[in-house]
Every structure is written in structure tokens, then in C-alpha cells.
Amino acid sequence: MQIVLPIEELQPGMFVDSVHKQKSGSGVKIKSRGMVRDKRIIDKLVEKGVLELNIDFTQSEVGVPEKYQAEQQANGANKADKYPQTSENDGALSKSLPKTKRTQKRTFSEENTLQQEFSAAMQTFEKNNRLIQSLYGDVTSGLKMDMSLLNEVSRDIVASVLRNSNAMAILTRIKDKDAYNWRHMTNCAILITVFAKHLGLPQYIIEQMALGAMLHDIGHAKLPQGLINKPGKFTELEYRAVKKHVAQSLGMSKGEDGITPLMLDMIINHHERLDGTGYPRRIKGDALSTAARMMAIVDVYDAITADQHHKEADEPINAMRFLLASKKQFDPILVQRFIKCMGVHPVGTIVKLTNERLGLVLEGNKHAPTSPIVRVFYNTKHLHHVTAKDLDLSDSDIKVVASVRPLDYQLNLSRLLKDQLLI
Template sequence: MLIALPISELTPGMFVDSVTKQHEGLNSIKIKTSGLVRNQAIIKRLVTEGVLELLIDFTKGDAAIPDKYKPKKSTASQKPITSSSKTKPPAVKPAITLEQEFAKASISFEQHNRKLQALYGDVTTGLSVNLKVIDEMANDIVSSVFRNTSAMTILTRVKDKHSYNWRHMVNCAIFTAVFAKYLGYKEEAVQQLAMGALLHDLGQAKLPQGIISRPSKLTGSEMDIIKRHVAQGLGLVKGEKGITPLILDMIVNHHERLDGSGYPRGITAEKLSRPARIMAIVDVYDALTADRPHQEGDEPINALRYLLAHKELFDAELVQHFIKCLGVHPVGTIVKLTNERLALVLEGNKLNPIKPKVKLFYNAKHGHHVTPKDLDLNESDQSIKIVSSIKPLDYQINLARLLKEHLLN
């Protein structure tokens, strides 16, 4: 049985019949060969070559057909429902584990950053925004978040100051989707919010890039130039198909503050919508925790403290919800425990944010890796606690490699 799958759904064990879609903008060789996908390295190479979609032959290889692609059974032979028939409850979708979703999310995350980098470059050279690409990215991010909240969020902890401009927009889309889902927004609304987050800083591509990438603090006049990115961003998308008032609101008002000290208009709390307040919180949180050309990223707990301490700037109630949503130590954070072990935070605890689920992997006292062990710090008989969050480089830990070692099968 031949089924076309996006590259994000390709897994080891599948047999590739052919490549049906490949990014035309890359200077890569068109892949025409077929064969068995034996490991993640092959998938990564396909992603690098710009492959977008493949035709999979499920009569070959070891992988089973994903449920959503299985042909639906005919209902013609089913018995009619009578008064004596027992109605079955609707089928519950099986939970997607962190490991299952992370395999897809890690590929998609790399793709999104490459696509947004290319789109950013297009805008810098004067081309228009390809909103179809933005919409597809938003849809993929939201779908991943609704399958498993942690997988995409963990990837936001991987830092790269040289690609901050587009990584920031992807990260903000992920955080916005996770936060909106937590707040109870329906998936359609979360899609719009994620799209607004992907577009909120795109206007910076129209500014002098020497200022954007300056490795030192900006002067007052340079900051005035930076502030123009809001108007530039609005000009890029206003009136385009698929751009809703909600998306425009997020682009225009993400730098506004409750006390009127923000820009570009200096409006106050009564004129700021909830989406604009959400975008402001997410934007500042990622900016503070990411490595940027002029500063090293701070730890999440310090960024959350900053948001809490500035009630005059940010919606205090939303900040409290944001902390409960992400946790004091967000997923993907490395923490030091009272037993002198380092652990990777895998899952938050909404009721008790200081007691997440973690995976022990390193002996900090003796400086060596240990056999990984999952630990729920919220269990009643658990005496181990988190002492602090730590920076991976303090222990010469490559976070990207660590995540792949412990989360990719």
C-alpha cells in the first residue's frame, strides 16, 4: 500500500518508494532512490536535502500504517441502532508519548527554523511574505502541541545566538500555542495565535541588519530604528488573505505595556486585548532566556521572576497562569538535585510547579554520566528536591545531543 507522508512523519522501518516533494530553493541533489529507512541519521539527511514529502510502501519494510492513514471500514454491514442497542462512548485518541512526539517535533523544528530563515532573507531582499508557508508552520506547531505539549517546548531550550531572529519567532509560536492550549483556547483560535507569534517580529527583516545583529548594546537612536519593526511588520501583512484582526493586534501591540510605557503608541491596559498581553509575556520570556548577539540567555526561573516583579507592565493574572503552564523549571531545563545529580526536566506539574518529572543522567559530584533514571518528584515518598537550574555549558553538556540521546529511540 503506497501512502504519501510528510517528512515529519517518517520513522525508521518505513520503506521509501520515492520522494514526491522537495524544497526547490535548496541547491541540493534531487533524491530519486528508494530504500529502507534504517535510522534517524537517514531521516536527518533527507531533511538536510530539503525533502518535504515521500511515498511510503507499507507492503515493504517493518513499520505499520499510521492509524490516520488506514482505510475506514464500511458501515454498510453494521447493525442499525435500536432502542435496545447500547451506545458506545466515543473513542478516545491514544496518548502520544513524549518520545514518540519528540521524534517528529525535532525534525519539524529544524525545518521551521530553516524555512523562516529563508523567508526572513526573502523579506530582507524586498520580496513579499509567503503566508502559505507561515500558515503551514503554525498548523504543524499547533498540531504537535495538541498531541503532546512537552515535545516542541523542550526544543526551545536549544540555543543559537547566530540564528536568534527567526528562532525567536518559532519559539514564540511554540510558547504561545502551549500557553493558549493551557488557557482553554480552541485549536482554531490557537492556530491564529501561533501565526501571529510567527509574524510578530518579521518587520525586523526590513531594518538595517547591522543594527539587528549588533553584538553590543544599542544606542538611543538605534533603538528608535528598531521600534520601526512594528510598522514594517504591519505593512508586510495588512490586507493579505488569512490575516485576521487578532493577528494584526498581536503584531501591532506586542511591545505595548499596561502602564502606557510601551511602543509604538504608548496605549494603556484598557486598550490592550488578551492576545496582545499573551504575546507580550511570551515575547519577553523568550528574549530573556535565549542567547542573542549582545547577551547570553538567562535561566527560565529568572525570566519568570522578572515578569512577576513588573506588574505595572504585564498582566499579573496571565503571568501567574504562564508560570503554572510552563512550571518553575520548564521542560528541557537541566536541574541540580539534592542528591548531587543532574536531571533533565521532562514533564511539568500543574498543581505543584516545583516538583516536575525528571530524568537523572549525571553525577555532579564526581563529574560523570550515570545510567538514566526517570523520577517523579511529586511522589509522596520522594525526598529528593530541586536545588537550582543550571546552564548546560557549566558541566560541558551539549543540550541538543543530550536530548537526542535520551528522547530519540
């Protein structure tokens, strides 16, 4: 949670994200975001003409002041139920978003470069995946779900994505079929956060959507794990059993502290489809909220691009083709927005270039979706690594030939990311 705070209310223990307002001509620039450790820092900011600051309470050592906490809770309670819906015939997604929210000034800014954020994101991602694996095992064993842990993990994800959209998104490209069940929870939370940020949704909605995504498939832990991890296709009887995970997820989440109607909507409706062919209730069209439609897209995209016991991961571009071709099932406007958000070649993808090199996609180009910014690192003709060099393909004659799997060139993606992106 980020809040604009007057300098008079700044206290030691608060984490400053950026200067929000300052006296004209003071020219204050905070070079490094960080914790306010003592009153001397506050006095210096006052002397330099700082009037308001963006405070990130997800990283602060003190709680949100009572008056702001009450305001945020009131906003969440009053607005979550009214989260906008889109219809199949909507001309644009923006029509479904409240005008006051579309023009609302954001309280966060993306200041960290990819490399600045990646180190922290990698550590957080690895730590949280271990925690989620442990939680999943506990639930499978019949223990109660630890909501405080899921809250903590989802807050970490939102904080990182708001600082830089690409760092966490790159990590969703790391595949492990034996960890799919809990990595899918984390990956979906990351992807929905990136997507919601791209759409300009307010932070209190993004936070709810991240937790909703963490919970959407937790019911899988209640089903026989031999069934969930079965190689090959399900029989009709097995598929009926698997569908029960929706009811399990809903039952485990409903009534827990902090659970909102928006989260429950995402959980119960993420397998529903616009044409009514989904489950468990076969609802369709206008009955499906924007949040449920977004969750459906993210859920399918991650499932297609992940290694699972019954299949190998497919490339993101093929997942996007599937979503585009399924206009009757997935909101076509949202699918277009998702592809624009992720890019034709999402960050973390390895692409083969026309100059016989491999490049790691670092960033998309909004005005040239097929020409991302890449880090060239490998010679495919002579099969050896080369000195890394960043290249904006929109300013180059070099083009992407195709995306490739890391194993095609005996590359370990996790190791590659650390070698190329850790400062």
C-alpha cells in the first residue's frame, strides 16, 4: 500500500518511495529510495522544501496511520463489489472502468531499472516459492491454510511489480513440472498484477487481484495428488473430480480475514467462459466480471506456457494465438490488452535473431511489438557465449526469427538470468 503523506506526518521507520510534491525551484531528488532511520533525515527534507512524499507501507517498519487505514478499508469495502464488468459487445475495455479511476493520479511510480529490481525479485521469488510449496504440502496433509503467508507473498509480488513490471515477470519463465502446482499460484499472481497495472487499475484493486490469483487454484491441494499430477489425459470421471477444485478453493477462502467479493469472484469464475462452455455454473456473457475474465486469460496462459506432468511447456506466442483464436470463450478486448501488456515476445523469452545470435528479451517495445529490447549473449553458429550486448531491435535491421527453448541450446534459464541480470 502506497500513500501520499505530508512531510509533517513523516516518521522514522517509514519507507520513502519518492518525492510527491516540493516547493517550486527546490529541485530535490532522492537518489536512493529507502527507510527513514531518524529525525535528522526528516529535518533535511523539510529544509530542502519537500512538502509531500510517496510512502510505501509494504516496506515500512511502522503501520499505516489510522486515518489513512480507515480510508483505504472504506474504499475497498465500498468499491470491490462494484468492480466493473465488460460485455461481449463492448467497443473498448475503458468503457467498463469507472471514469474517476481512469483519470485518477497514481500513487506509485516505476523507478527501478530491471537490474536494480531483479536481484531483490529473484530472492523474493525463490523464498516465496519455498513458502508456498510448504503451505501447499500442509493443505494437502489436511492442515489449515495460512492466510497470513499468502497475504505476505502477494504483497511482495505487488510491491516488486509496481517498482518494475519486468523483473518478476521474467521469473515466470523458469519452468519446473514437479513444482507446477504451487508455482502456478505464484505465476498467476505475478501475471495478474502486471496485467492490472498495465490497465491502470488502482492499487487497492491490484492488491486484491494478486491475492485472488494466489487462491484461485488452492483447492487442487485438497484433491488426490496422484490425480492432479497424472501424466496423460484425464478420463471423464477424473475430469469431473478435478473440477471440484473450484468448490474446494472457494470453501477454503470464504470467511477468511481480508477476503473480498472480488477475490471470491475470481476464484469461482476463472473456469467460466463467455460462451457458457465453462464450469462450474456455465454462466456466460455479461454475468462474468472483468476480474473473472482477466483471471481466465492469465490462468490459461500460464498453464499453456508451463511444464506439467502431462505436457511440455509451449511458447508464449502459441499461447497468445490460442487465446486470440478463442474469441467466443475469452474476452477479445482483454486478450488484445494482455498481448500488448506482455508483448509478442514476453520478457524472459529467448529469441533467435537473423544475425545467428540468441537474445534474452529484456523489455517490449509498445510501438513495435515484434521488435523487443534484447540482450544478445550467444552465437548459434559456433555454439558459444559472446560478450553480452543490449540491442533495441526497433532501431536495428536485425529481426527475431523465432523464440527458442533454453534446452535447445543446453541453456539453464535460471542460471542464465542470474548471470545476465544480477548486478
